[in-house]
Amino acid sequence: MNSFFLILVVIGLSVAGYAVGRARSVFAAAGDVRILHSLPSYYGMFVALGCGLPAILLLAIWLIIQPQIVDHMVMSGLDPSIMPQNADAYSLMLTDIRNLSSGNATSREASPAIVAATERYLALQSIGFWSMVVGVVCIAMLGLAWARSQISRNFRARNAVEKIIRALLIVCSMIAILTTVGIVLSLIFESIRFFARVPFFDFLFGIHWSPQTAIRAEQVGASGSFGAVPLFAGTMLITLIAMLVAGPIGLLSAIYMAEYANPKFRGIAKPMLEVLAGIPTVVYGFFAALTVAPMIRGWGEGVGLDVSSESALAAGLVMGIMIIPFVSSLSDDVINSVPQSLRDGSYGLGATKSETIRHVIIPAALPGIVGAFLLAVSRAIGETMIVVMAAGLASNLTANPFEAVTTVTVQIVTLLVGDQEFDSAKTLAAFALGLVLFFVTLGLNVVALRVVRKYREKYD
Amino acid sequence: MTDAIMNSKPSTEIRRPTLTGERLKKRYAAERRFRLYGLGSILTAGLILVFLVGSITGTGYTAFLQTYIKLNISFDAEFLDPAGTGDVAQLASADYGGMVKKNLRDNFPEVTSRRDKRKLYNFVSPNAGFDLRTMVIDDPSLVGQSLDLWIKASDDIDMLTKGYVDRTLEESNRRVSDTELVWYDKLDSNDHIEARINTDFFLKADSREPEEAGILGAVTGSLLTLVITLLLSFPIGVMAAIYLEEFAPKNKWTDLIEVNINNLAAVPSIVFGLLGLAMFLNFFGFPRSAPLVGGMVLALMTLPTIIIAARSALKAVPPSIREAALGLGASPLQVVTHHVLPLAMPGILTGTIIGMAQALGETAPLLMIGMIAFIVDVPGGFTDPATVLPVQIYLWADSPERAFVERTSAAIMVLLAFLIFMNILAVMLRKKFERRW
Secondary structure, three states: OOHHHHHHHHHHHHHHHHHHHHHHHHHHOOOOHHHOOOOHHHHHHHHHHHHHHHHHHHHHHHHHHHHHHHHHHHHHOOOHHHOOOOHHHHHHHHHHHHHHHOOOOOOOOOOHHHHHHHHHHHHHHHHHHHHHHHHHHHHHHHHHHHHHHHOOOOOOHHHHHHHHHHHHHHHHHHHHHHHHHHHHHHHHHHHHHHHHHOOHHHHHHOOOEEOOOOOOOOOOOOOOEEOOHHHHHHHHHHHHHHHHHHHHHHHHHHHHHHHHOOHHHHHHHHHHHHHHHHOOHHHHHHHHHHHHHHHHHHHHHHOOOOOOOOOHHHHHHHHHHHHHHHHHHHHHHHHHOOOHHHHHHHHHOOOOHHHHHHHHHHHHHHHHHHHHHHHHHHHHHHOOHHHHHHOOOOOOOOOOOOOOOOOHHHHHHHHHOOOOOOOOHHHHHHHHHHHHHHHHHHHHHHHHHHHHHHHHHHHO | OHHHHHHOOOOOOOOOOOOOHHHHHHHHHHHHHHHHHHHHHHHHHHHHHHHHHHHHHHHHHHHHEEEEEEEEEEOOHHHHOOOOOOOHHHHHOOOHHHHHHHHHHHHOOOOOOHHHHHHHHOOEOOOHHHHHHHHHHHOHHHOOOEEEEEEEEOHHHHHHHOOOOOOOOOHHHOOOOHHHHHHHHHHHHOOOEEEEEOOHHHHOOOOOOHHHOOOHHHHHHHHHHHHHHHHHHHHHHHHHHHHHHHHOOOOHHHHHHHHHHHHHOOOOHHHHHHHHHHHHHHHOOOOOOOHHHHHHHHHHHHHHHHHHHHHHHHHHOOHHHHHHHHHOOOOHHHHHHHHHHHHHHHHHHHHHHHHHHHHHHOOHHHHHOOOOOOOOOOOOOOOOOOOOHHHHHHHHHOOOOHHHHHHHHHHHHHHHHHHHHHHHHHHHHHHHHOOOO
């Protein structure tokens, strides 16, 4: 028996509630449903909602709160002699107890006190679970009984149900805002903790990145320095290479498809570009690391260049391929929305097609194209898997595309994948990088959307 | 200004365009060049796509085959069941690895030195013993018999069969030594080497041994994750879209929600991973590596896609339908649930399938919430540790063995097959139910 089963039970009770409510309303009308205010199914739905909604709500709150309470009770019930002194020891002991209780190996030999705490933990967990089952089922039954008692001939069930559903609709549309708030809050909180250890300006303007913090106090060369400029530079280098690939190819493809291609060719070329957009980034990453990087290295050796096997060029080229469809489909849209009268005017003056495109259409579509490019840049900056698989790990402040550079996203992944203690500056640095990434992409998107929208209004 | 006008020459002479063939030729040439640039860039994109898919299928198709070696295996009673009890527990705990080694020695009596023996043991998969164990437990009467069986080869021999080992290299530079090549050729000339369909690739979960590694665990993990994603994002997305499109008053608050959704659609996926790590794992204490949390993160990520698709599908339903229903006395909610929503459903479903396809291919946010662990078991529930297909591809791509390269490509082929299937489904749905008003 677990929480999923409990959800099924609640759903079952709601279905039963529907039947009960419906039957009750028919009974209240003495069989003649025309004298009811609403259709019988609305009475059923009212009872089902009255039964299921509070129960599911209670279940969700309980599932979120119970672990915290159990943890606290177990830790405060420990013998004072082994009570951990600082936060790190506290979380380590808690992890040990949790691991023991799920039957996993622990970081060290379990002392009798820990074993006792584990037993207490398990006992509390099962008490919590069963009281949750009882509580949820009770609430569901109470809700059912209350909703049923409301039903009478004149009860406005439809209005009540519609009010509840409308409230649910509003709650659902708020989730987008909640997500943004959640992102901003979680990034900002962790970043504040990071900036308490590493000064803000050292992070933003420092040119040395080596996030290894010392395990022992006297360890050599592991003081940890968090100057993020090499990461920003690496990200920009790879983005620049990507845009040099995607910009011309994407824009020229869009022009060809919008102005020259016949419908048949368009019907093949457009889906093909969409396929390029649909390929998962991990596939591009594999392609970059396994095929493109060795190829570039081989060519470099052929002409006597020293190319790193994790060169920025390989990652940038493949990322460029990935964002071709973004540039082309957005540019295609804006070129298509340039009014035909501008083209006709230009042809009437004797311009050829390419002259019309270069001197009339592109200038007219320029804001939209700029918007498309900005969106593509923001996509490239936030792209993760290609650079994780094909770009380097060591920070390197260089503008040479044949050398390995590292990027913001690569560092976030490296800092957070694998074993981690949640309080070290190393882990928190990832959130500070995430914060920068979020605001930079957000800024680019806002500007791009504004540029595109402003432009569209002009011809609509 | 006035000076400039005064100083400029009075333009008595009108500049006429030179309408000679020379200039026209130039302009037409420029026209043709420009056209070629456009065509060339589309063709470049197409060629890259062909090259990408081609290089992946080219390295990946061999992973669907696996080399087997025919060996004479005697199920020695002394080895398996010295007491002669026929007890299944006794049979299960016997040393099958040792039995395989002994049989290898019997098949190659000429091998005597310790080093050569070790090379010989490396011919078959380290897990061959387990397969034999299963055989014996299923049929205890095998004990004491001697059979010609096809035994799964190790990854090095598998690579040799598939032609990935360059025999012309120096011995020290290749994974298979000269002595092993001699034995291999002897087996091969007797038709004792065979490549068969690699069913284990589809039926097993991850393993450190390439010949034992399969994608079933990752596919199951992906499926569980997508179920959670769908259950969360579809109802929430559709309900949010209904509110925004049908009920929301046009005010600042609605504008804010709209801007928010558009921006969320463009937030890098890894940021959603950070949100999952900080919120779901560290704050709420949900289990790490679980499809439940992965599904929740991906649901937040696909939500904007679904909302935007659902809104445009709802918008496409003509207002006359709403007015007719309202005129017949339906309440606003009845108008939506009875008329508008059913008519918009094909469009909403198409958008949802495309959103799910995106979620299926997503890797980065799942790395953040720990779905990158090495997991040998097929996950059985939403809170079991699991990995997903793209993360499996990432893990295998990092493995040094040559045999994992082809398996990575094969896993990519499977992933692409799923994506193509989902997209074709979306296109068909759109074609079948698309309605022009």
